[in-house]
Amino acid sequence: MSLFxxxxxxxxxxxxxxxxxxxxxxxxxxxxxxxxGDGDASAGTERRWFLVAQIAENMTITKPTLILRDRDSSSFxxxxxxxxxxxxxxxxEYTLIAERVRRTEGKExxxxxxxxxxxxxVGVRCIPGPMDRVIRLGAGMKGDKVECxxxxxxxxxxxxxxxxxxxxxxxxxxxxxSEGGHKGExxxxxxxxxxxxxxxxxxxx
Numbered sequence: 001m002s003l004f005x006x007x008x009x010x011x012x013x014x015x016x017x018x019x020x021x022x023x024x025x026x027x028x029x030x031x032x033x034x035x036x037g038d039g040d041a042s043a044g045t046e047r048r049w050f051l052v053a054q055i056a057e058n059m060t061i062t063k064p065t066l067i068l069r070d071r072d073s074s075s076f077x078x079x080x081x082x083x084x085x086x087x088x089x090x091x092x093e094y095t096l097i098a099e100r101v102r103r104t105e106g107k108e109x110x111x112x113x114x115x116x117x118x119x120x121x122v123g124v125r126c127i128p129g130p131m132d133r134v135i136r137l138g139a140g141m142k143g144d145k146v147e148c149x150x151x152x153x154x155x156x157x158x159x160x161x162x163x164x165x166x167x168x169x170x171x172x173x174x175x176x177x178s179e180g181g182h183k184g185e186x187x188x189x190x191x192x193x194x195x196x197x198x199x200x201x202x203x204x205x
Contacts, residue, residue, distance in 0.1 A: 002196050003050070004138025014049055015072040022102040022115065048199075051098045051114065053078075054131040055090060068096060068114075071131075076103075077113040082121050090126045095134040097195065099123030125195060129188040137185060138192050150176040162189035 007013050053068035056075060060066075064080040064087050078098070090096070098116065100123065106112040116124060127134045141164065148155040148168040155166025157173060165182055167173040176182045 001143065001201050002138045002141035002192065003199055003201055004135060004192070005142055006201075007052075007135055007139060012049055013052055013071070015070045016051070016053070016068075016074050016076045016103060016114070017072070019049075019051060019101065019103040019114070021105055021112075023105055047100075049100060050199075051096075051101050052131060052135070053096050053098075055092055055094050055096055055126075057092065058087060058090070060087065066090070066096065069131075076111060078116065079113060080116045080121055080124075082116075082118045085121050087126075089128075091128075093130050095127040095129060095131045097125045097127060099199075125191070127188060127191045127195070129185075129191075133185070134188060134192065137188055141189075141192060141196065148172050149182065150180055159186060159189075161186040162193060164189045164193050 003012070010018060051070070053070045053076075055066055056069050057067040058065075059077070063083055064085045066078045066087070067075060068078055069075050078096070078101070098114070101114045101116060101120070103114055104112040129137075146155050146166060147153065149165045150167060150172035153168040153172075155168055157167045157169060159165045159167070159173070159182065162185075165176070165186075167176055177186075
């Protein structure tokens with residue numbers, strides 16, 4: 001099951017205002033007691049969360065900096081401390097996923113922002129599609145699809161691009177690419193599949 005099937009869980013997918021602050025957690029991401037899916041507490045479990053937001057602007061001057069819009073349509077900045085980060089291909093309207101980032105506290109009436117410390121940039125990914133599409137497609141990635149995307153028959157052939165969508169044969173694959181809309185979804189599925197492989201849920205449903 002894709003993590004995005006749990007997008008309603010705001011502890012796992014917080015908005016900017018719901019992010020832990022750098023001041024409250026210190027420099028390092030926390031290891032703490034958390035509750036599992038059955039509500040039981042397990043001590044010493046590494047807490048994880050993912051900020052999901054859509055890129056509104058690239059405001060890089062000295063440090064790589066993006067203006068983002070989160071799940072609550074709130075705008076904020078995200079800045080990388082590592083100046084060597086390359087944002088090539090991170091386009092406006094694409095979706096950013098950042099693991100365990102923290103927000104800074106705003107000063108003198110100014111809004112805080114997200115600072116990605118050096119070494120943490122490896123936990124930041126860009127998905128080539130708008131946030132609503134990423135969430136919708138990710139939420140539907142449950143188990144390993146076996147039916148043909150076009151006709152609903154037995155899907156014996158996987159799309160070679162994303163490795164997720166299946167077809168029963170070449171005719172349905174061609175139809176699914178053009179008429180079925182997979183042309184606009186293939187890269188999103190591929191990026192989501194890579195994300196789920198990096199952060200497995202342990203669920204096979």
